[in-house]
Structure formats: structure tokens, C-alpha cells
Amino acid sequence: MPDGYARALEEVVAASIEPAAVAVDTEGRFPSGNIDALRDAGLLGLISATEVGGTGLGLRAATDVVGRIAGSCTSTAMIVCMHYAATAVLEELGPESVRRDIAAGRHLTTLAFSESGSRSHFWAPLSTADADGDEIILDASKSWVTAATAADSFVWSSRPVGAEGASTIWLVPASTQGIKVDAPFDGLGLRGNDSSPVSAVGARIPADHRLGDDGGGFDIMIGTVLPWFSLMSASISVGVMAAAIDRTASHLSATRLEHLDESLANNPVNRLRLARSKVTTDQVAMLVDDAVRAVEGDRDDATLRVLEAKAAAGDAAIEVTDACMRLCGGAAFRKEVGVERLFRDSRAAAVMAPTSDVLYDFIGKALCGLPLF
Ligand SMILES: Cc1cc2nc3c(=O)[nH]c(=O)nc-3n(C[C@H](O)[C@H](O)[C@H](O)COP(=O)(O)OP(=O)(O)OC[C@H]3O[C@@H](n4cnc5c(N)ncnc54)[C@H](O)[C@@H]3O)c2cc1C
Known part of the structure; x- marks a missing residue:
């Protein structure tokens, strides 16, 4: 993503998304302020073509944006993900007036x-x-x-x-x-x-x-929505895992067992669990990165990579946030560390269609040369 947009995103995250995240979750309220701030920063028109007034960026930038937002407020990330996924369809097939409104941030869309x-x-x-x-x-x-x-x-x-x-x-x-x-x-x-x-x-x-x-809906669903939605969903899962690991590492380092004069990070079992979570997260991040490359490069294995990336990321997010909950102990159970919200948020990806189990079935069918549908 061009530096200017990355900086603008960081500013919106710091000024609006991060401060509102707990209240958005606790009150279950739509994050209107975050969506307004993203619009004002030009980020709702990120994937709209330049000829309709958008930024003209593609799948890579979209996955970067939603992945970055996810660690602060997964609700906001998923709203933007659905907006971009629907926009990808409208960019191909929608009327110019709506495309112009989306590019200008005047129109929020969804699937x-x-x-x-x-x-x-x-x-x-x-x-x-x-x-x-x-x-x-x-x-x-x-x-x-x-x-x-x-x-x-x-x-x-x-x-x-x-x-x-x-x-x-x-x-x-x-x-x-x-x-x-x-x-x-x-x-x-x-x-x-x-x-x-x-x-x-x-x-x-x-x-x-x-x-x-x-x-012709099936071709639109599989040709356009599947790669855009699946890879943004996978990127959101990676963002959630990375944030959970950061919070857990900070908690382990800062929390002391005073009678032993050491921190929770001194415990090798804790370090092992944290390290395994980090390895899982980085493995998945690399798979998602390769899947984006496969789609952008129109590679023969692109569809398989898309299916693999969403399944791997959705399931890994559940595994990693579960490990982080355990690592942060009762403090996480009591919501002190901020990992509990990510643990709950992480569970959506695996049941959002195509669900993880359906994806595994598709992957198995593809490997065995069977038709997917
Ligand atoms: C937070 C959230 C936001 C969402 N937003 C949107 C949205 O904006 N637009 C939209 O269109 N949808 C949206 N969805 C819906 C989502 O994409 C799924 O359709 C929905 O979560 C499926 O739930 P269900 O109870 O209908 O699952 P069911 O279809 O009842 O599935 C139940 C279980 O059976 C498994 N299963 C079903 N069929 C198979 C199979 N053939 N092989 C193996 N396992 C199978 C599933 O994997 C799942 O584990 C959203 C879902 C969530 C949770």
C-alpha cells in the first residue's frame, strides 16, 4: 500500500478505532465513528478505480487494510471486508453512479x-x-x-x-x-x-x-467474491492472532510472581506455548501472502491457495487465541488483557462461508480430482 494510505490508516486506528474498540464490543454497537474516519481518510474508496474517483488499489492493499484494523477492532475490519468484497463486484458490474459514490466514501455496501x-x-x-x-x-x-x-x-x-x-x-x-x-x-x-x-x-x-x-451468479461468487472475501477474512484472522500474541507477550513480561522474584515469561512452558503460537501465525501469514500473489499473478494454483488460506487462517486463529487465553490465565478470563475479545472474535472466520469444514471438503475434492460442487 502507498505510504500515504498506510500512514492515514495508522492515524485512524490510533485516533478512532483503538479507543472505541472496547465500547463497540461491550455495547454491541455499530462503529459509525470508525467508518466515518475511514471514509474521511479515503480508505472506503481504496479499491474503486481511479476513473470513478477511487484510489485504484487491489486485493493486496485491501488485505493489508483489514488485517491492520482487525487487531484493534475486528468488528470494524469485517465491516470494511464486506464493503470491499461487495465493491469488487460493483467495480466489475455495477452502475457508474454507485461506483462514484463508493469511491467518494458516500456509500457503504455489503454482501x-x-x-x-x-x-x-x-x-x-x-x-x-x-x-x-x-x-x-x-x-x-x-x-x-x-x-x-x-x-x-x-x-x-x-x-x-x-x-x-x-x-x-x-x-x-x-x-x-x-x-x-x-x-x-x-x-x-x-x-x-x-x-x-x-x-x-x-x-x-x-x-x-x-x-x-x-x-450468472455462480461465476461472480466464485470468480470475484470467493478470492476477495476469503483472503480478506484470512488476513483478518492473521491480524487477530498477531494482536493476541503481542498482548500475551506483554502480559507475560510485565506480570510477576513476586514470591519467586520472576515474571510469567520466566516460565519455559509459557515461552514454548507463545513461540508455537507465533510460528503458527507466521506460517499462516506466509500462506495468505502466497495466496494473494497467486491470485494477482493468475497462477494455476490460485483457487486452491485461496481455499487453503481461509481454512488455515480461520482455524489457526481459534487455536492461537485459545493458547493466549490459557497463557494469560485468569487475568484474560476477567478481560484485563484484551485477549478475551480477540478469542471471541476469532471464532467467526471458521463459520463464515465458505466455512472451514466446507473448505477442507473442497480441498480434498480438488486433490482427488472430483468436482467441487
Ligand atoms: C459475524 C458474522 C457475519 C456474517 N456476515 C455475513 C454477510 O455479511 N453476508 C452473508 O452473506 N453472510 C454473512 N454471514 C454468514 C456466514 O457466511 C455463514 O453463512 C453463516 O455463518 C453460516 O451459519 P449457519 O448457522 O447457517 O451454518 P450451517 O450451514 O448450518 O453450518 C453448520 C455447520 O455445518 C457445517 N457444514 C455445512 N455444510 C457442510 C458441508 N457440505 N461439508 C462440511 N461441513 C458442512 C458447517 O461448516 C458448520 O460447521 C456472517 C456470519 C457471521 C458469523
Whole structure:
């Protein structure tokens, strides 16, 4: 990422994201101030093309931004991740006016793929889109939508209107009549994420809000959303692990067993556990880095690397934050060290689609030469 943007990000993290993180988690509130600060720093238009007024940076910069934010406030990182993932689709297929608004930071977008019927199998929506003249009528029960009440639009999946294929993708303005956020979000982690269920009941959008071909949703999901979302999710997991290790190392060094006149860091078992966590984190970080290179270089193994990176990072984040909880003892259990929030936040990646277990199944199928779907 160019130095100017990296500096701007550091300033936003220090001035806004880090100070608000505990309250965002405790109160389970959407981090509006952080999103405003990121917008003011030009970071919401990071991947928008320069011809629509954006910064024109790519996947590498997006993974850097969300990974950096994640260690301070994972909720904010995931909101930005979903915004970038949906923006990647809109940059390819969306109307210029919306692309310009995103580039200027005037428009927050997100993905609305998961449904209560097909659950984490996002590639198989059950919701419908029916043609009525120049309009499309949407009916849906979306089970999770990050930034559900704050987003200006949803990049939305449905069954095709008439074509063959599993899905069609739409740009759905959040203000569309018939779109409703069904319940507030009260999660174990990512508590500021506003990841609510959203329903559509007879919601009408103009037919030209279709993104790509009718029935062409699968290619958009796999060709665009899968690499962008998976690698940003993996980078968030790496950011969470790195932050947990930093906090744990500080705690071990600073906390004393006074009767022995030594710190917790003097215990070799503690050092071993910490070192293993560090090795795991760095291994995963290198895998994520290689996966980004594979996508950017259009390498033959790019899809396999993407699947591996998300699975490895999601599961490693659970393992590493668990180790950090144990290392910091009761102090972590009582939330004194700040590791407990990361431990809770870390658990989302493995169940966010494609989930870790689905990814392992895909990887196994790829290795055995079987079709993935
Ligand atoms: C904080 C958060 C934010 C989210 N934000 C969004 C969002 O913005 N947009 C969006 O579209 N979705 C979002 N999601 C939804 C997410 O992507 C998943 O769809 C959702 O978490 C799956 O939960 P579920 O209960 O439906 O899982 P289920 O599908 O019921 O899965 C339950 C378990 O079964 C396993 N499983 C299911 N099928 C298979 C299989 N074929 N092989 C092996 N194992 C399998 C899963 O791995 C999982 O462990 C979000 C989720 C979370 C937690």
C-alpha cells in the first residue's frame, strides 16, 4: 500500500478505532465513528478505480487494510471486508453512479448471500426474483448481513429469474420498500458488526439493477467474491492472532510472581506455548501472502491457495487465541488483557462461508480430482 494510505490508516486506528474498540464490543454497537474516519481518510474508496474517483488499489492493499484494523477492532475490519468484497463486484458490474459514490466514501455496501434455507451454502440461494415489467420482485430470507442497518446497498443473491443456473446477483438499495432488517445482532464476537437477518417481501427493484447475467451468479461468487472475501477474512484472522500474541507477550513480561522474584515469561512452558503460537501465525501469514500473489499473478494454483488460506487462517486463529487465553490465565478470563475479545472474535472466520469444514471438503475434492460442487 502507498505510504500515504498506510500512514492515514495508522492515524485512524490510533485516533478512532483503538479507543472505541472496547465500547463497540461491550455495547454491541455499530462503529459509525470508525467508518466515518475511514471514509474521511479515503480508505472506503481504496479499491474503486481511479476513473470513478477511487484510489485504484487491489486485493493486496485491501488485505493489508483489514488485517491492520482487525487487531484493534475486528468488528470494524469485517465491516470494511464486506464493503470491499461487495465493491469488487460493483467495480466489475455495477452502475457508474454507485461506483462514484463508493469511491467518494458516500456509500457503504455489503454482501447479502447467506440465507436461512440454504444456510452456509451461499452458492445455492432459495430466495426468488420475479419479473414484473421493468421491475424485479424480490422475496428472501437472508440469515446474516454485516452492516445490515448501516449499509446503503446490498449485493444480493437470488435464484435466476428465468435462466438456467443456480443464482443471479442484484444491487439492492437498502431503502427499497419491502426490505426489512429483522432483528438486532447480539453475537458472541464481532459484536459491533450489525450482522442481522434481512428479509425481502415483495421488494421491487428496477430490472437494470441486475449485476451480470441472469443465472450468472455462480461465476461472480466464485470468480470475484470467493478470492476477495476469503483472503480478506484470512488476513483478518492473521491480524487477530498477531494482536493476541503481542498482548500475551506483554502480559507475560510485565506480570510477576513476586514470591519467586520472576515474571510469567520466566516460565519455559509459557515461552514454548507463545513461540508455537507465533510460528503458527507466521506460517499462516506466509500462506495468505502466497495466496494473494497467486491470485494477482493468475497462477494455476490460485483457487486452491485461496481455499487453503481461509481454512488455515480461520482455524489457526481459534487455536492461537485459545493458547493466549490459557497463557494469560485468569487475568484474560476477567478481560484485563484484551485477549478475551480477540478469542471471541476469532471464532467467526471458521463459520463464515465458505466455512472451514466446507473448505477442507473442497480441498480434498480438488486433490482427488472430483468436482467441487
Ligand atoms: C459475524 C458474522 C457475519 C456474517 N456476515 C455475513 C454477510 O455479511 N453476508 C452473508 O452473506 N453472510 C454473512 N454471514 C454468514 C456466514 O457466511 C455463514 O453463512 C453463516 O455463518 C453460516 O451459519 P449457519 O448457522 O447457517 O451454518 P450451517 O450451514 O448450518 O453450518 C453448520 C455447520 O455445518 C457445517 N457444514 C455445512 N455444510 C457442510 C458441508 N457440505 N461439508 C462440511 N461441513 C458442512 C458447517 O461448516 C458448520 O460447521 C456472517 C456470519 C457471521 C458469523
